Amino acid sequence: MSPAVEAGPGASPGQPAAIAAVNVTKRFPGVLATDAVDFCVWPGEVHTILGENGAGKSTLAAMLCGLYRPDEGHIERDGKQVRLRSPRDGLAYGIGMVHQHFRLVDRFTVAENVVLGDPHQARILDRRAIEERVAEIGEQFGLPIDPRAVISQLTVGQRQRVEIVKMLYRGADVLLLDEPTAVLTPPEVEALFTTVHSMTAEGKAIVFISHKLGEVMAVSDRVTVMRAGAVTGEVATADTNQRHLAELMVGHPVEIGTRRGSNIRADVALSATGVTVIDGDQTLVDNIDIEVHRGEIVGIAGVSGNGQRPLARALAGVITPTSGHVTVAGADVTGKGPKAARRAGLSFVPEDRLGTGLVPGLSLTDNMLLTRPRGFIVDRRSARAEIATAIDEYEIKTPGTEVQARNLSGGNSQKVLLARELAGLGDPGGPQAIIVSSPTRGLDIGAAEFVRGLLHDARERGAAVLIISEDLEEVRSLSDRIAVLYRGRIALEGATDELPFESIGLAMAGVAHEEAP
Amino acid sequence: MIRIRLERRLERHWWQTVLTPTLSVLAAFAAGAIFLAIKGFDPITVYRELFKASFTSTYGITDSLTIAVPLILTGLAAAVVFRMNLFNIGAEGQLYLGAIFGSWAGLALTDGLPTILGVAVVLIAGAVGGALWAAPAAVFKAYFGTSEIISTLMLTFIALYLMRYLIFGSNSYWRDPESANFPQGKKIPTSARFELFSDTRLHWGLAFAIAIALLIWVLIRFTSLGFDMNVVGSSDSAARYAGIPVRRTVIIALLISGALGGLAGATEVAGRAYALDPNGLELGLGFTGIVVAALARYNPFAIILVATFLGGLRNAGVALQGLPGDRVPVEVSLMLQGAILLFAIGGEIFSHHRLSISRANPAVVT
Numbered sequence: 107m108s109p110a111v112e113a114g115p116g117a118s119p120g121q122p123a124a125i126a127a128v129n130v131t132k133r134f135p136g137v138l139a140t141d142a143v144d145f146c147v148w149p150g151e152v153h154t155i156l157g158e159n160g161a162g163k164s165t166l167a168a169m170l171c172g173l174y175r176p177d178e179g180h181i182e183r184d185g186k187q188v189r190l191r192s193p194r195d196g197l198a199y200g201i202g203m204v205h206q207h208f209r210l211v212d213r214f215t216v217a218e219n220v221v222l223g224d225p226h227q228a229r230i231l232d233r234r235a236i237e238e239r240v241a242e243i244g245e246q247f248g249l250p251i252d253p254r255a256v257i258s259q260l261t262v263g264q265r266q267r268v269e270i271v272k273m274l275y276r277g278a279d280v281l282l283l284d285e286p287t288a289v290l291t292p293p294e295v296e297a298l299f300t301t302v303h304s305m306t307a308e309g310k311a312i313v314f315i316s317h318k319l320g321e322v323m324a325v326s327d328r329v330t331v332m333r334a335g336a337v338t339g340e341v342a343t344a345d346t347n348q349r350h351l352a353e354l355m356v357g358h359p360v361e362i363g364t365r366r367g368s369n370i371r372a373d374v375a376l377s378a379t380g381v382t383v384i385d386g387d388q389t390l391v392d393n394i395d396i397e398v399h400r401g402e403i404v405g406i407a408g409v410s411g412n413g414q415r416p417l418a419r420a421l422a423g424v425i426t427p428t429s430g431h432v433t434v435a436g437a438d439v440t441g442k443g444p445k446a447a448r449r450a451g452l453s454f455v456p457e458d459r460l461g462t463g464l465v466p467g468l469s470l471t472d473n474m475l476l477t478r479p480r481g482f483i484v485d486r487r488s489a490r491a492e493i494a495t496a497i498d499e500y501e502i503k504t505p506g507t508e509v510q511a512r513n514l515s516g517g518n519s520q521k522v523l524l525a526r527e528l529a530g531l532g533d534p535g536g537p538q539a540i541i542v543s544s545p546t547r548g549l550d551i552g553a554a555e556f557v558r559g560l561l562h563d564a565r566e567r568g569a570a571v572l573i574i575s576e577d578l579e580e581v582r583s584l585s586d587r588i589a590v591l592y593r594g595r596i597a598l599e600g601a602t603d604e605l606p607f608e609s610i611g612l613a614m615a616g617v618a619h620e621e622a623p
Numbered sequence: 624m625i626r627i628r629l630e631r632r633l634e635r636h637w638w639q640t641v642l643t644p645t646l647s648v649l650a651a652f653a654a655g656a657i658f659l660a661i662k663g664f665d666p667i668t669v670y671r672e673l674f675k676a677s678f679t680s681t682y683g684i685t686d687s688l689t690i691a692v693p694l695i696l697t698g699l700a701a702a703v704v705f706r707m708n709l710f711n712i713g714a715e716g717q718l719y720l721g722a723i724f725g726s727w728a729g730l731a732l733t734d735g736l737p738t739i740l741g742v743a744v745v746l747i748a749g750a751v752g753g754a755l756w757a758a759p760a761a762v763f764k765a766y767f768g769t770s771e772i773i774s775t776l777m778l779t780f781i782a783l784y785l786m787r788y789l790i791f792g793s794n795s796y797w798r799d800p801e802s803a804n805f806p807q808g809k810k811i812p813t814s815a816r817f818e819l820f821s822d823t824r825l826h827w828g829l830a831f832a833i834a835i836a837l838l839i840w841v842l843i844r845f846t847s848l849g850f851d852m853n854v855v856g857s858s859d860s861a862a863r864y865a866g867i868p869v870r871r872t873v874i875i876a877l878l879i880s881g882a883l884g885g886l887a888g889a890t891e892v893a894g895r896a897y898a899l900d901p902n903g904l905e906l907g908l909g910f911t912g913i914v915v916a917a918l919a920r921y922n923p924f925a926i927i928l929v930a931t932f933l934g935g936l937r938n939a940g941v942a943l944q945g946l947p948g949d950r951v952p953v954e955v956s957l958m959l960q961g962a963i964l965l966f967a968i969g970g971e972i973f974s975h976h977r978l979s980i981s982r983a984n985p986a987v988v989t
């Protein structure tokens with residue numbers, strides 16, 4: 107049986123596709139996730155799937171790796187029809203997927219996670235050999251990772267490296283990367299692309315999913331655009347450009363402009379003075395001072411793992427700083443817990459959405475209630491009305507309000523979280539200060555622009571906004587001021603438009619800090 | 624391994640919820656039939672008698688319901704915390720403490736009170752006793768992460784020997800001084816007893832247990848505390864993020880569970896034994912509660928039905944003794960109950976697997 111698609115630019119004549127989906131349809135209750143999709147990747151090719159949140163990209167990838175089974179249609183590997191019952195079957199055919207939400211066991215080490223559930227692994231683990239092999243793969247493909255580190259201590263970016271190493275360790279020849287760059291810093295993205303190209307040079311086939319058009323142009327050979335479960339176009343990267351891709355994706359041109367605050371007030375709605383977080387003998391956050399004025403957006407840039415997470419948690423009251431003070435709208439909330447910080451007017455969108463920001467097993471309605479003050483009896487009616495409005499306003503793709511949060515696509519769950527945390531903006535009782543970690547990570551370009559609009563709007567309505575992100579573009583597009591975090595300290599700080607791109611980059615790498623006068 | 628978790632349905636269809644427990648009960652009966660046949664009994668006859676004894680006559684039904692009273696409460700005790708992945712398996716011990724506290728209160732405090740007040744005093748004391756017995760396990764769990772499975776089980780043994788000591792081993796306040804040769808508990812005054820339904824053994828504790836089931840349903844579904852319990856049960860990190868006091872919630876949940884176990888003991892005292900009666904209490908009602916909860920999928924209303932069913936099964940064990948010919952061992956009903964639990968747990972996994980396989984298309988490998 108031959109695949110339904112003609113050979114692409116990277117393919118040699120007569121060579122079958124490394125992997126192909128033929129006419130696959132997948133339905134979830136209330137949703138047609140993929141609709142008679144044809145898709146194929148040649149050996150040695152990087153093929154990007156582009157599409158809005160909820161378009162069906164992850165679902166298509168999940169069927170290619172054996173996680174889901176198509177309701178109709180089938181999967182072909184090297185031109186032969188295969189029946190994949192599980193990801194394990196997929197791996198047996200050399201197909202491995204790195205998911206949007208990682209699937210690692212927090213309490214295990216990197217090496218343990220790599221071999222966990224591997225059917226080819228000997229019953230008795232030769233730790234040293236595994237660790238050596240993991241380190242070796244890491245080195246070979248530019249994915250440095252300490253095989254003995256425990257997952258819970260790793261940053262999101264590092265966890266992703268573990269996932270990729272895990273697939274390579276098991277001999278994947280077809281690698282599906284679901285929004286891998288969403289959690290990476292620019293240098294890490296560069297490194298990943300080097301990895302990807304070294305893999306394609308060996309004839310491996312790569313499926314790449316991303317919302318970032320610059321990356322798509324840089325890394326892929328072909329692009330398939332999906333919309334509402336169907337394929338709407340396929341182009342060779344050589345024949346297109348970012349603007350064109352954006353149009354294909356959302357149906358109209360998208361402008362991504364930079365925006366600054368027009369009315370920054372004198373009073374400070376969020377401040378940290380001397381905030382320090384020490385864990386054991388490690389100083390994670392070192393004597394940080396931040397002031398965010400009403401009507402201002404401050405961006406915290408920095409490579410992941412330099413204290414962003416503990417800083418955000420200390421500001422939001424989730425952890426008590428070892429020393430220092432946090433005030434929200436003039437009230438000292440240091441160490442009083444998240445509820446007190448919220449009462450004072452603070453909203454917080456954490457880095458980890460599904461699992462921290464949202465409870466995967468609860469309905470969307472209940473998730474709206476998570477951070478709301480609740481009386482003795484839970485008021486689901488107003489929460490349901492609120493999520494229903496948010497579904498319209500944010501264009502959240504979901505079959506209903508009582509669906510478990512875990513069933514939403516990555517971008518849509520982010521929208522639910524934002525809808526909850528940004529609710530009531532501009533009202534007297536609404537958020538006065540907002541801390542957002544990577545606000546547009548995983549959002550399609552239309553939705554990302556929508557959220558940027560929201561945050562800008564929040565600023566213009568007098569809220570103080572703190573954006574914490576590894577994505578420098580994201581930080582620069584909105585922030586009035588930028589502070590670069592390096593090893594728990596602010597290495598560089600200044601007005602966004604006065605800081606040259608290069609010096610921010612150097613500060614992120616720790617150079618400016620060492621040489622600062 | 625991953626495949627079990629994924630492709631779960633958005634909602635479980637009602638028939639799936641009913642199907643697994645029903646199938647596990649049927650499978651248990653099938654397994655029991657094999658056992659009975661090996662032992663030389665005719666399974667059909669035994670089962671027919673069993674159902675006749677428990678579910679056909681007025682006496683059978685009311686007796687089944689009488690046993691259902693404590694089973695509803697111990698079932699709720701398990702359900703409340705099991706759904707949060709907190710495994711209080713010590714409802715048995717909490718029941719004994721509930722009986723000890725309840726009978727003490729009945730003896731010491733209720734003389735001359737109107738019945739409604741007297742019974743209330745016994746029940747409240749029982750709940751306090753059960754909660755106290757769960758408290759060490761709750762605190763150790765919340766502060767040191769000690770496994771509640773082990774601590775609640777250990778506490779059960781202590782409770783068992785404490786209760787026996789009070790009646791058989793000492794001249795305690797609970798023991799009837801007139802019963803030197805056959806030590807027995809002192810009877811509580813009638814003002815502390817549940818009234819009976821006409822001339823049956825069924826008492827008003829049934830209405831009480833059903834009311835409590837309703838209350839627990841409201842707690843879980845509609846109150847803030849229930850919401851917090853849901854969040855803590857599914858994601859620690861989300862609970863911390865939202866500022867839900869994780870330790871306090873864990874402790875409260877385990878105390879509620881303990882109180883429910885204690886109530887089971889108190890209703891036995893106020894409704895059936897009228898005294899601290901180790902022989903009448905050591906029926907494994909607490910452990911059976913785990914089966915009830917599992918089979919009912921932690922749903923309070925289903926617990927009422929399942930408790931009645933298992934109560935009848937238990938009841939029948941005794942009735943089977945009356946059969947002509949070789950005596951069917953009383954243990955048949957206990958064995959069936961154990962088998963039901965095993966199949967229920969197995970069925971749970973089976974149903975998840977089915978979920979992922981059932982969506983398959985019949986594609987053929989070429």
Ligand SMILES: Nc1ncnc2c1ncn2[C@@H]1O[C@H](COP(=O)(O)OP(=O)(O)OP(=O)(O)O)[C@@H](O)[C@H]1O
Pocket residue numbers: 134135137138139157158159160161162163164165166206503504505513514515516517518548550630631633
């Ligand atoms: N397990 C599931 N159960 C029910 N519905 C699901 C499930 N997984 C995905 N869906 C639905 O199928 C649709 C497609 O989801 P999918 O995750 O493939 O989107 P996506 O293109 O990857 O979006 P994103 O860019 O937001 O990650 C969405 O409407 C989603 O809600």
Ligand SMILES: [Mg+2]
Pocket residue numbers: 163164165206284515516517
């Ligand atoms: Mg996705």
